[in-house]
Amino acid sequence: MEKNSQVLKGILEGCILKIISEQETYGYELLIKLKSSGFENIVEGTLYPLLLRLEKNKFIIAEKRKSPIGMTRKYYHLSEDGKSELNGFISYWNKLYIDVNNILGGEKSEEKFK
Incomplete structure (x- = not known):
């Protein structure tokens, strides 16, 4: 299971970058968006360390x-490095999707991503 957890964290980082690229957001709002997109089991204890790592790697900027409503929140937006990282993630994900489907017997066409 630990391997699945590490794979999921890598995928989540890419998904977090994508969500932040579409709109500046704060942690709890990001958590709600992830849950509504199908990541129902994501908890704050998973999300916030990922945000800290993305910030440390200079992929996101926190303000x-x-x-x-008056509370102080940390709002996140993508840095230029974050935009590059997101583009790399999308390219890698699209290739991985095709490769895994080829092995599992799913759709073999690369047309989906062209």
Whole structure:
């Protein structure tokens, strides 16, 4: 199971970058978006360490500011390095999807990603 956990963290990082690329967001909002996209089992204890790692690697930039309801929140947006990392993740994911489907007997066409 530990291997699955590591694979999931890598996939989650790419998904987090994608969500942040579409709209500046804060942690709890990001958690809700991940859950509504099918990652129902994601918890704050998984998300926040990933956000810290992405910030440490300079893929995202965090800015503390007051929310409309008055609380201070950390809002995240993508850095230029984050945009490059996201593009690399998307390319890697598309190739991996095709390769795994070829082995598992699913759709063999690469047309889906062209």
